Structures are given as structure tokens and as C-alpha cells.
Amino acid sequence: MTFLSLSHIQKSFGQVQVVSDFNMNIEKGEFVSFLGPSGCGKTTVLRMIAGFETPSGGTITVAGKNQSGLKPNQRNIGMVFQAYALFPNMNVSDNVAFGLKVAGRPKDEIDGRVKEMLGLIKLEHLADRFPYQLSGGQQQRVALARALAPKPQVLLLDEPLSALDAKIRVSLREEIRMIQQQLGITTVFVTHDQEEALSISDRIVVMNAGCADQIGTPAEIYNRPTTRFVASFVGTLNLIEAKVIDPATNRVAIGDQGVTLREPLGPVKAGDTISLALRPEAGSIAEGAKGDTALTGEVVSSNFLGSVVRTRMRVGTSVISFDMFNSPGLVPPAVGETVTLRFTATDLLVIND
Amino acid sequence: MSLWARIAGWAALIFGLLYFFVPLSGLFEFSLRARRGVYSFDAYVRVLADPQFQATFSFSVVMALVTIVIGILIVVPTAFWVRLKMPWARPYVEFLTLMPLVIPAIVIVFGYIRLYNTSSWLPLTGSVFGTNVLLAFGYTILALPYMYRAVDTGLRTIDVATLTEAAQILGAGWATILGRIILPNVLPAVLSGAFLTFAIVIGEFTLAALLDRPAFGPYLQRIGANKPYEPFALSVIAFGITWGCLALIQLVTRFQKTAPVKA
Numbered sequence: 001m002t003f004l005s006l007s008h009i010q011k012s013f014g015q016v017q018v019v020s021d022f023n024m025n026i027e028k029g030e031f032v033s034f035l036g037p038s039g040c041g042k043t044t045v046l047r048m049i050a051g052f053e054t055p056s057g058g059t060i061t062v063a064g065k066n067q068s069g070l071k072p073n074q075r076n077i078g079m080v081f082q083a084y085a086l087f088p089n090m091n092v093s094d095n096v097a098f099g100l101k102v103a104g105r106p107k108d109e110i111d112g113r114v115k116e117m118l119g120l121i122k123l124e125h126l127a128d129r130f131p132y133q134l135s136g137g138q139q140q141r142v143a144l145a146r147a148l149a150p151k152p153q154v155l156l157l158d159e160p161l162s163a164l165d166a167k168i169r170v171s172l173r174e175e176i177r178m179i180q181q182q183l184g185i186t187t188v189f190v191t192h193d194q195e196e197a198l199s200i201s202d203r204i205v206v207m208n209a210g211c212a213d214q215i216g217t218p219a220e221i222y223n224r225p226t227t228r229f230v231a232s233f234v235g236t237l238n239l240i241e242a243k244v245i246d247p248a249t250n251r252v253a254i255g256d257q258g259v260t261l262r263e264p265l266g267p268v269k270a271g272d273t274i275s276l277a278l279r280p281e282a283g284s285i286a287e288g289a290k291g292d293t294a295l296t297g298e299v300v301s302s303n304f305l306g307s308v309v310r311t312r313m314r315v316g317t318s319v320i321s322f323d324m325f326n327s328p329g330l331v332p333p334a335v336g337e338t339v340t341l342r343f344t345a346t347d348l349l350v351i352n353d
Numbered sequence: 354m355s356l357w358a359r360i361a362g363w364a365a366l367i368f369g370l371l372y373f374f375v376p377l378s379g380l381f382e383f384s385l386r387a388r389r390g391v392y393s394f395d396a397y398v399r400v401l402a403d404p405q406f407q408a409t410f411s412f413s414v415v416m417a418l419v420t421i422v423i424g425i426l427i428v429v430p431t432a433f434w435v436r437l438k439m440p441w442a443r444p445y446v447e448f449l450t451l452m453p454l455v456i457p458a459i460v461i462v463f464g465y466i467r468l469y470n471t472s473s474w475l476p477l478t479g480s481v482f483g484t485n486v487l488l489a490f491g492y493t494i495l496a497l498p499y500m501y502r503a504v505d506t507g508l509r510t511i512d513v514a515t516l517t518e519a520a521q522i523l524g525a526g527w528a529t530i531l532g533r534i535i536l537p538n539v540l541p542a543v544l545s546g547a548f549l550t551f552a553i554v555i556g557e558f559t560l561a562a563l564l565d566r567p568a569f570g571p572y573l574q575r576i577g578a579n580k581p582y583e584p585f586a587l588s589v590i591a592f593g594i595t596w597g598c599l600a601l602i603q604l605v606t607r608f609q610k611t612a613p614v615k616a
Contacts, residue, residue: 052518072521083512085519089537099523143519150523 003028003186004049004154009058011044011210018044019210022058026203029184031177033197035221036207037233042190045207046156049188051075062153078147078185082159084139086131092118092142093127099150117145120179137168144176148183155180157189161196173200194234198222206230223279228351231277238278239351240318244268252276255316260292262345266352275351278343280310283322285333286342293348295320296340302332313339377592384585396586405572406587413561413569416485417554420492421547424500425536427493429543432504433535436513450501453494458559461491466563484564491560496553500546507542508535544605548598555594 004026011019019041026032034042047053049060051072060067067075086095096117100110118124121141131139140160147155157176161169177200180187191197197204198218206213206221208229214221225231231239242252242259247268250261254276261276268274286294297313297320308323309332322341324330333339354362387395400406435446453461465487469477477483513535520530536543561568573591577584 050518050522052521072518073524073526075522076524077522079519079522081515081519083515085512085515087516087519087534087538088511089534089540098520098525102524102529146523 001028002026003030003063004188005059005061006045006049007059007061009045009048009060010056011041011048011053012056017210019048019055022210022212024205024212024215026186026188028186031180031187031189031200031202033189033191033201033204034207035191035194035197035204035234037192040207041210042192042205042207043158046158046188046190049154050077050079050156076150076152077154077156078150078152079156079158080140080143080147080160082162084131084136084143084163086139086143086146088131091128091130092123092134095131095142096146096149098146103150113149117149120148120182121145121175135168136164137172140164140172141175144179148179148185153186155185155187157187159190159192161191161193169196176200198234206233208233224349225277226352228275231349231351236280236321238280238318238320238322240276240278240315240320242274242276244270244272244274246270254295254318255297257295257315258292259295259348260345261348261350263350265350277349277351278320278347280321280323281308282347283320283341283343285322285324285339287340290340293345294340294342296338299333299335299337299339301335304332311339313341380585381589384582384589387582387586396582397590400576400583400586400590409567409569409572410555412567413555413557416489416492416566416568417551419489420496420554421550423489423493424496424546424550425543428497428500428504428546429536429539430531432501432508433513433531436505436508437517447501447505450497454498458491458495458557459563461494462560462563465491478564484566488560488564488566488568491564492550492554492557495557495560496546496550499549499553503542503546503549504539507539507545510542511535511538541606545602548602552595552598556591 002025006022006024006026009019009022010017022041022045024032034045036042044053048055049067051067051070051074055068062075062077087098090098093114096114097110100113105113114127115124118127121144123138123141123145126134126138126142131142134142140163143160160176161173164172173196176189189197189201198221201218203215203217204221205215206229208227213227214225214230216224221230221234225234225237228239231237240254242254244265245251245253245258247265247270250263250265252259252261252265252274265274295315297315300312300314300319302309302311304326307326309326309330310321310323311333312319312321314320320341324332382392384396385392385394387393387399431446435443466478467473469475469483469487471479477487516534516538517530520534525534555569556573557568558570558574562571562574573584573587576587
């Protein structure tokens with residue numbers, strides 16, 4: 001059942017349309033990530049849910065209640081900010097207790113809840129410290145506890161990991177996901193980091209120019225991107241130009257080599273040019289392989305990336321990258337060498353522009 | 354740094370210190386000569402025992418405290434709002450707050466007397482309380498450039514917008530945000546402004562004299578015109594109060610519970 005609903009949301013700042021016709025239904029207890037580049041409107045949507053921005057059009061409902069006209073302090077929503085935003089004049093306990101004190105809860109309840117929240121983030125021993133005495137990761141955990149303490153209906157996370165170093169980011173995102181699942185709280189997470197979004201979300205909304213380009217599970221977003229933008233933004237992807245030979249049999253030509261796709265090509269006719277996508281990890285070198293799921297080309301570069309070796313080969317006018325897992329016995333193909341790349345028919349995706 | 358540059362630096366410092374302290378030490382030395390042939394604190398004893406001194410000093414202290422409260426109530430919400438919602442208005446507000454530096458106090462007080470005299474629509478000068486209110490507002494205007502700048506500088510050291518949003522989303526209203534988040538976080542700055550206000554009000558002459566209020570400034574002038582040693586003792590006391598205020602500014606700045614802000 002839908003818990004948080006965003007219906008035909010629009011937002012303009014003057015003449016600039018930042019969000020246009022954004023629709024999304026989020027289930028109770030779901031963890032949804034808004035993923036997209038800077039300026040795509042993801043934070044604006046989040047701020048409209050929080051009440052910091054007023055939509056130019058559309059409605060936002062939480063648990064069936066229309067949020068229009070409600071101020072941020074009337075919405076019972078928790079939010080964690082990129083810049084931590086802990087109150088510098090209060091220690092950790094007072095920060096966590098702030099929302100409960102403002103709500104006028106009894107002292108015993110506040111003390112109990114603060115203890116519970118500090119236990120949840122495993123920082124009971126730092127209850128008396130001030131924010132400037134904490135590391136970035138610790139501050140963000142306190143910010144999370146503070147947001148959760150008043151038992152909000154929805155938790156909003158606005159790029160909470162961006163200011164942290166790589167190791168802390170990974171451990172904290174796992175902690176956030178664990179706490180979210182433990183509490184079963186509906187969560188919207190804004191990030192521009194695809195790895196973050198893919199690793200902790202139930203669903204991802206890939207946003208581009210104020211619109212949701214694709215909404216799906218992490219696997220769907222990664223494996224079945226439906227637009228050129230999603231394909232290029234999420235993961236590394238080969239975008240290959242192909243010419244339609246026979247739409248009825250899904251037969252296309254890449255350069256002078258014919259390939260048959262598993263999925264329908266859509267409303268195209270013979271001679272049209274379409275875009276295909278192929279993940280670098282989907283193919284493997286197979287000497288002498290021929291047929292509908294193999295491409296032969298000349299190696300133009302080979303780069304050692306640690307766990308994988310990424311090789312680029314030219315096929316017609318396209319350059320296709322493919323990865324080989326590194327192992328002591330691996331001999332990467334040399335530049336100028338002709339190799340054949342084999343893949344399965346389902347790996348080659350048709351991309352809508 | 355070369356030897357000559359170092360010597361020049363020390364020479365400039367020593368010259369500056371002499372320039373500042375020689376007249377002060379002369380002032381202090383003269384204030385001790387009230388008893389013929391020996392140094393004594395007679396002038397200080399006479400000044401401190403003077404009921405006029407006690408009355409005028411107490412009056413000015415009370416006025417200073419009232420001025421500080423009015424200043425905080427006007428300046429903190431204004432500077433906060435300008436920073437949060439109307440950053441485009443900042444240059445205009447800054448310009449306005451600088452006006453008291455270019456408009457002489459005598460112009461302000463004559464304006465007040467003209468606007469609020471006993472035959473005006475709001476006859477504040479018709480009663481002692483009304484005139485005191487007028488004086489407090491006049492002092493607030495005179496202290497405005499210092500108070501506004503101090504508070505604005507304090508606000509610059511915190512992320513006003515994010516802290517406000519963080520408090521709002523936790524259910525806080527504007528009064529709570531100002532009283533429990535913004536004010537405590539700019540308290541050292543507010544106190545700096547308050548001590549400067551205190552120093553200004555204690556020595557202010559024009560407004561108090563022309564509104565005929567028994568303040569410390571006019572008392573200083575009266576004593577200076579009639580007695581030989583007491584004015585010098587009073588000047589030393591006035592310097593002491595100002596330095597005390599500056600020391601307190603340093604003290605409260607050290608006690609703030611936030612990390613030092615990077616420039």
C-alpha cells in the first residue's frame with residue numbers, strides 16, 4: 001500500500017523548471033534512492049517532501065494526508081543533512097533530545113528514547129561530547145539518531161555520506177540500511193553516487209533534468225536501463241550504434257557484422273539506426289567464436305585496473321569495452337590484435353533515447 | 354625575516370606602546386597628586402564616595418543594560434532574517450546600521466526632541482519614564498553599528514540556513530529556533546556587541562545632556578569643569594571599565610563551545 005505519494009510534482013524557480021511532472025509511490029518501510037547528477041532536481045524533490053520548498057504543482061501525501069500547506073515543523077518527517085547540521089551549542093544527548101523536547105514529551109520518556117537512540121548508533125559513550133569533539137562519521141550517526149528520535153513517519157537523507165571519506169561511507173551506509181530495516185521506516189535517500197544507491201536501496205529513481213527517467217530495483221536499473229541517460233549514468237556501459245536489418249527477426253548490423261537480439265526492437269524499420277547497450281563485464285573473449293552473439297574487432301587499448309583488465313576494441317564505427325577478471329595467468333590481448341567477443345543475446349539491450 | 358625588518362618591527366611596536374601608554378601613565382600619575390607632596394588615591398576616594406557619582410553611574414549602568422536588551426531584540430532577529438531569507442537586502446541593512454556613525458548624536462537628539470516633545474502626538478519627553486525610554490532608544494541607535502556587525506559576524510560563523518532547517522524539521526517554531534539554536538550559537542558575538550554597547554553608553558554625553566537625564570557622561574563633564582584631580586581619576590576609571598569590557602569579550606570568545614572557524 002502506498003505510504004508516500006508524489007503526484008505530478010512540479011517546481012519552478014522563476015523561469016527555470018527544476019522538476020517537471022514527477023510521479024512516485026513509495027510503500028511503507030521502503031528504502032528509495034533518488035539518483036542523478038548535480039542539478040537534476042533530486043534534492044528539490046526531497047526538500048518539497050520536507051516542506052522546505054513549495055511545489056509549483058502536484059500533491060504530496062503521507063499516510064493518505066495531503067501535505068500541502070503544512071510547514072516543515074508540522075509534518076513529522078525526519079531529515080539528515082549533508083552538512084550534519086548538529087546544533088553546536090548542544091552535546092550529543094541534547095541534540096538527540098531536541099525534537100522530543102520541542103514536542104513537549106515527559107523527561108523520563110526523553111531520557112529513555114535518547115538512550116535507545118544512542119544505543120542504536122552505538123555512541124552511548126559519547127553522550128556528553130559536543131559536535132566539534134566528534135569525527136564526521138560520528139556526527140552523521142548522531143544526526144541520524146536525532147532525526148529518528150521523534151519517531152518520524154518518513155526519513156529523508158540528503159546526501160548524508162558525501163562529506164565522509166570512502167571507508168566511513170561504506171560502513172555508514174550499511175549501518176543506515178540496517179537501522180532502516182530494523183525500524184521499518186519509510187526512507188528517501190538522495191545521492192549522486194550510483195554504488196551507494198545500488199547497494200542499499202529497495203528501489204532507485206534515476207533522475208534527469210527534473211524528471212524520473214527510470215524507476216526500478218537496483219538490478220533492473222543496472223541490468224535493464226531503459227534510456228540512454230540511465231544506461232550512461234549507472235555503471236559503465238558500451239553504447240553501440242547499430243543498423244536495423246530485419247525488425248521481424250530482431251536482426252541488426254554492428255559495422256559489417258550481423259547480430260540477433262532477444263528483445264524486440266520496437267517500432268523501427270529496416271535501415272533505421274538504433275542504440276544498443278552492452279555492459280563491459282557481459283562479454284568474454286572466445287577465440288574462433290562466430291554467430292549471432294559474437295563480435296570481432298581490433299584491440300585499440302588495454303588498461304590494468306586492479307581487479308579487472310579493461311580492453312577496448314573497434315567494431316565498425318563503435319569502440320566496445322570489455323572486462324577480464326585479473327588473475328596471475330591472464331595475458332591481456334595486445335593492441336592491434338584481432339579478438340572475438342562473445343556474449344549472450346539477452347546482454348545486448350535496446351536503448352530508447 | 355631580515356635583522357633590519359625585525360628591528361623596525363620592534364621599533365614600531367615600542368613607539369605604538371609609548372604613544373598609547375605615556376599619556377595614560379601621565380593621566381594616572383596626575384590623578385594620584387590630590388594630596389600635596391605624596392601620591393594618594395584621595396581623588397578616587399572622593400569620586401567614589403560622591404553620591405552624584407553613584408547615582409549617575411548606576412543610572413548609566415541600568416540604561417546600558419536596557420539598551421543591550423533592546424539591541425539584542427532588534428538586531429538578532431533582523432540579522433538572522435536577512436541572512437536566512439533576504440540576503441539581497443544585506444548591503445542596504447548594513448548601510449542603514451552605519452548611519453549613526455555619520456549622523457551626529459546631536460542631530461538625532463534634536464530630531465527626537467522635535468518629534469516627541471510635549472506638544473507632539475507622542476509626548477515622550479513629558480515624563481521621566483518617557484524620556485528614559487527615548488534615551489534608551491537613542492543609545493540603541495548609537496550602538497547599532499557595533500551590535501549589528503558583531504551579530505552578523507557571529508552568524509557568518511555558523512550555517513544559519515541548515516541549522517534552521519534542522520530545527521524546523523524537528524518541530525521547532527521561530528521562537529525556539531532563535532532562542533535555543535541561533536542566539537546560543539552567536540552568544541560570544543552578541544556579548545561582544547553588548548560590551549561595546551556598555552562602553553558606549555557609560556561615556557555618552559550628548560543624548561543624556563540634551564534630554565536632561567542624570568547619566569554618567571554629563572557628570573564626567575561637570576566634574577571636569579569644576580574639580581582639578583577628580584576628572585583624571587574618573588578618566589582612569591572609565592578606561593578601566595572599557596578595558597574590562599574588552600577583557601570580557603576575549604573571555605567569552607574563549608569559552609564558546611564550537612570548533613574554531615576556518616577563515
